[in-house]
Amino acid sequence: xxxxxxxxxxxxxxxxxxxxxxxxxxxxxxxxxxxxxxxxxxxxxxxxxxxxxxxxxxxxxxxxxxxxxxxxxxxxxxxxxxxxxxxxxxxxxxxxxxxxxxxxxxxxxxxxxxxxxxxxxxxxxxxxxxxxxxxxxxxxxxxxxxxxxxxxxxxxxxxxxxxxxxxxxxxxxxxxxxxxxxxxxxxxxxxxxxxxxxxxxxxxxxxxxxxxxxxxxxxxxxxxxxxxxxxxxxxxx
Numbered sequence: 001x002x003x004x005x006x007x008x009x010x011x012x013x014x015x016x017x018x019x020x021x022x023x024x025x026x027x028x029x030x031x032x033x034x035x036x037x038x039x040x041x042x043x044x045x046x047x048x049x050x051x052x053x054x055x056x057x058x059x060x061x062x063x064x065x066x067x068x069x070x071x072x073x074x075x076x077x078x079x080x081x082x083x084x085x086x087x088x089x090x091x092x093x094x095x096x097x098x099x100x101x102x103x104x105x106x107x108x109x110x111x112x113x114x115x116x117x118x119x120x121x122x123x124x125x126x127x128x129x130x131x132x133x134x135x136x137x138x139x140x141x142x143x144x145x146x147x148x149x150x151x152x153x154x155x156x157x158x159x160x161x162x163x164x165x166x167x168x169x170x171x172x173x174x175x176x177x178x179x180x181x182x183x184x185x186x187x188x189x190x191x192x193x194x195x196x197x198x199x200x201x202x203x204x205x206x207x208x209x210x211x212x213x214x215x216x217x218x219x220x221x222x223x224x225x226x227x228x229x230x231x232x233x234x235x236x237x
Contacts (some may be wrong), residue, residue, distance in 0.1 A: 001210065001211045001215060001216065001217060002043075002216065002217035002237075003207070003217070003218060003220060003234045003235075003237045004048050004196065004217045004218065004220070005044060005046075005047055005219075005224060006047075006049075006219050006220065006221035007032050007035055007036065007050055007069075007185065007223070008050045008052050008221065009049070009050065009065055010022075010025060010053055011053065012062055013027055013028075013032070013062070014027070014029040014030075015027050015226060016037050016221055016222045017202065022052070028225045032049075032065050032068075032069060033065070033068045033069055033072050033073075036069045036073050037072070039075065039231070040073045040075050043235045045074075046217070047069065047073075047075040047084060048078055049065070049066060049077050049078070049079050049080075049097075050080050050081045050168055050212070051065075051079070051080070051081030052081060054081040054083075055081040055159060056063075058082055058116050059082045059088055060082050061082075063091060063092075065113055067096060070095060070097065071096060071097075073103065076096065076098040076099070077097050077099075078100065078101055079095075079099070079100055080101030080102070080128060080165070081161070082102065083100055084104070086112075088205045089116060089120075093227070095166075099125070100116075101122075101126040101127075101128045101165055102125065102127065102128060103128030103138060104138040106127055106128070106130075106156065107120055107136055107147060107152075110219050113156075117156075117159055117160050118160075120162070122162045123163075125162065125163070125225070126161075126164065127153065127156050127161045128164075129149060129152060129153050129165070129167075130166070130169055131149040131168055131169065131176065132168075132170060132228055133165065133170075134149045134150070135147060135149065136152055137148060137169050149166075150185070150186055150189050150190075153166075154189065157190050157192075161191070162194050163194045163196065164186075164194060164195055164196065166183065166186065166196070167198040169199070169201050170183055176200055176203050177200050177202055178197050178199060178200035178209070178231055179197075179200065180209050182215055183195060183215055184213045193216075195215045195216055196215065196216055196217040197210050197215045197218045201221075201229075202228050202235050203223065203229060206223075206231055207220075207229075207237060221236060
């Protein structure tokens, strides 16, 4: 199981939200590159970088941070937030992103998302499947749709998607444990999926539980920033 630290960006700084609520913003560091270098120094190889300004603006805002991290570290960066058009996904890759995560676009404009899967290949595109009560949530989680989570993932798996980041919005940023049962259910339905668990990790025990379920990766954000898990503990995975 890969440990994938998260850096969420507002105004070029590292922040965390609770349940996607921008008013709950807490700032942790003003230099995302320095934070990324810490992760790299611990032997971590991947990074989940989210442009929260971009998610609101529907275009990349913190591209300079993406470029600095990709140029200044060897981390494999998956980048999301605001990628809603061809020029935005091209920009993300040109700035150094190894993979791009599409969430809202996969719901709102499936034709375009399908084109990206074909054009860039399933290794480069991650499906962002964020859920509230097993229904897909979009637009920075401000809107819950009627789309059922597992059939949604299955439909894109059938089109070639292999990587999925699944966040249970009810758990995100609350440090109350991840949705282990939900991830188990998804993997029972789609066992070949490279499922990346996101939201709720609060301890090493949570990571051990996720590893048992068989997820491909676990995104760790607030638990690290709040001192619940150390870099050394993360590196041990």
